[in-house]
Amino acid sequence: MDSLNNLEPKLVFHYFEEISKIPHGSKNTKHISDYCVDFAKEHGFDYIQDEWNNVIIKKNASKGYEDAPTIILQGHLDMVCENDKDCNIDFEKDGLDLRVEGDYVYANGTTLGGDDGIAIAYSLAILASEGLEHPALEFVFTVDEEIGLIGATEIDLSTLKGKRLINIDSEEEGIFLISCAGGAKVMCQLPVDYLMVKGLLCEVKVNGLLGGHSGIEIDKKRGNSNIIMGRILHELSNIMPFTIALLEGGSKDNAIPRETTSQILIDVKDQEKFKSLIEKYDKILKNEFKTSDPDVTVTGVIKEQSKIEVLTPKSRELVLFLLRNIPDGVQEMSADIKGLVETSLNAGIITLGHETFSLHSGLRSSIETKKDELIEKLKYLTEFLGGEISVSGIYPAWEYRKESPLRDLFIEVYKEQYHKEPEIKAIHAGLECGIFSNKISDLDCISFGPNIEGIHTTNEKLSISSTKRVWEFIIEVLKRSK
Template structure:
């Protein structure tokens, strides 16, 4: 029996479970794209699947809506695929293990991909239903949104007629998003030399942090495991000669890392001092984060090996210094919108390989100039440390439009349905609306979605009741006539 059987709207959850059964982490969306193309073909719907696997499906207007202006429904098919360290699942080849608890749907030991599988499920349910009243529908489902919005950048929109767009990539019911930050990914690569070393080998692990989406949760100032580890290593290296053997932390550049680990050699006589210092540093960390991220803890384990390949002392010190000095978190708050982060960056991934260490940042800002300044700062820091720096996945922000009849229409529909005002906001997270608006002059966008918690983490949850309410809201928007 399907896990979602009996949940309403039935077709939405039917298709969501289908989507969850197909691996679709960023860069691994071929099977899901083919499924969408087959869905359209089976129903006689016009479909374009481009060479990058983006999908456009068109459904002509329902009877009586032929003269109404088209509406674009838009979302993305890739998810941030993260799992718990001990989870027995290969997210590149296996589907998710769904479960229900109360009002929430989640995936056991992994992220759920409600961002943005629920948008695709909504679209498929709407396309299949012949009873829904709607104008011409143009459904856009892009690839690799989570890793730089490359699908939206490459998408050919020249054949689309719609200039009103419902982006279904939001995570809070009752909020109509009307603007977002732009962003970019920045990668550091620092070469290192190795040698065979002897001494005491230890593993130092930061665990228990809450993590979260680097656009939605960055203002909460939760601990970043990579930064916490860099700080501890720097202070330890001031009193002990640390030679790194392994270093890893984080799973996605746009997710605040929850765990990080370093394996390193110290001199034989340094164990007692190491344990004292780690205890002191853990106490400091737990005290500082007792309100913002109270679950943090540190593990120190002596490993039964006394000789291994390690980074030479000089390069270890430079690596540790770069990790400790890497900027992270909120850089500026908006002066125009209270509570909105203007500029931030997140050190999401650190990985030490044989001959180099890689560090990956997600940079965001609602101001292009401020985003550019942060990128230049990262480029300069890398150059000073002898590291290379690559910028990728640069995408524009989505500017708030003072006048938008479509936004006004959706707000009025919400007021009629629920008897209260929707919140109209801009967000710090990135959405594809900015890219598509740049390509389609005159495009009016809003972004909506059901309640989700802790997206991009293994604690991600999707509210079942909210999915139904947002479904009703979308259907009501579609059936509105312009006169």
């Protein structure tokens, strides 16, 4: 691990390195939550830790700011855990292997957790710093944001006094977010039956795709390995008989899947047809995704004669029908805001179990009725095939606010420090601001952050220089918040 001790701002990178030593993937936040509580105890701050592991820490106003409006600073404790195939890490027990290269901090072979570790690092640095000028501050650290904004949904905010909330969960410096889509998780399940069959076992893999955050990269036309696999297997069914023994792909409903694997049984006499189709699709996809996913690869490996359980012909057809017909990607663009995705769906995870085939999707829309309509479409499709759906993790959209003193202050400070106008933007990704706005009446929110590239992928990296500029910006905003 490269030490971050020599990076500026020192306190920010010190705490970023400290929390990177603590495993903190979604559903594994107890240790990092306890770390924040221990920090609060050590520094004498009032704190609350709830049963979900959410943490609230409060810091009194500095001299002269006692009558200034309280400000809430907010980020989430969990990170998306993705690793390269050759990286042996146990995300339940191991910390990250941080490296520095040029202007960037990254984690060797894994996601970095800059989303949203940088928010926690900024917050702890502000809490630990003496001599800063600021109003009363309330720090809210939520959990399991990456798997459905669970912590924000469950947290009790009744003890908070603040009506202005700064969410540090954006990845492009100079862009201030003022609205976001709402969303939901939808799981489609089809009942499946198996039979014992003898044949030639083959493995098909789609990999090399870039993937990415389904709320940020969904409009980049990147390939979805689950959908691509459905396409390949469907065409294979048109030219030769086969059965399916294994089908799995993706790891998060909010991450565009990068790799999908299937195992099928074919007749020995169809080996050449199988090889020919795989070669054909490898060329097709390399051409279709040459810009968005230049490293996409389709491989087919012929293994050995086997006698194993496989899907019945009917079950196979139901599974392939769902994969070929489920909506995926951008469904509608906003008619009001140019370039904004209004409604989308990401077919994020597929799993073939002994009794069911499951497809987990992340659905987003800035219009509630469009979200409901897409859920209804999935319900109709799945039930038509004899299955059922379940909907969870529903969260509201964060609606644009015409009058925003916090936004005005951000713009004023930004123009003075950067000598240019910031970009004010609505996004398709979900943010906790929508939930907080529902819980705290008349809440004035804004979301921003330093430059982080490749979030939710093993290419994630945090800009050092941007982290420093944003730190200086935050401190000036707090200073001006009288």
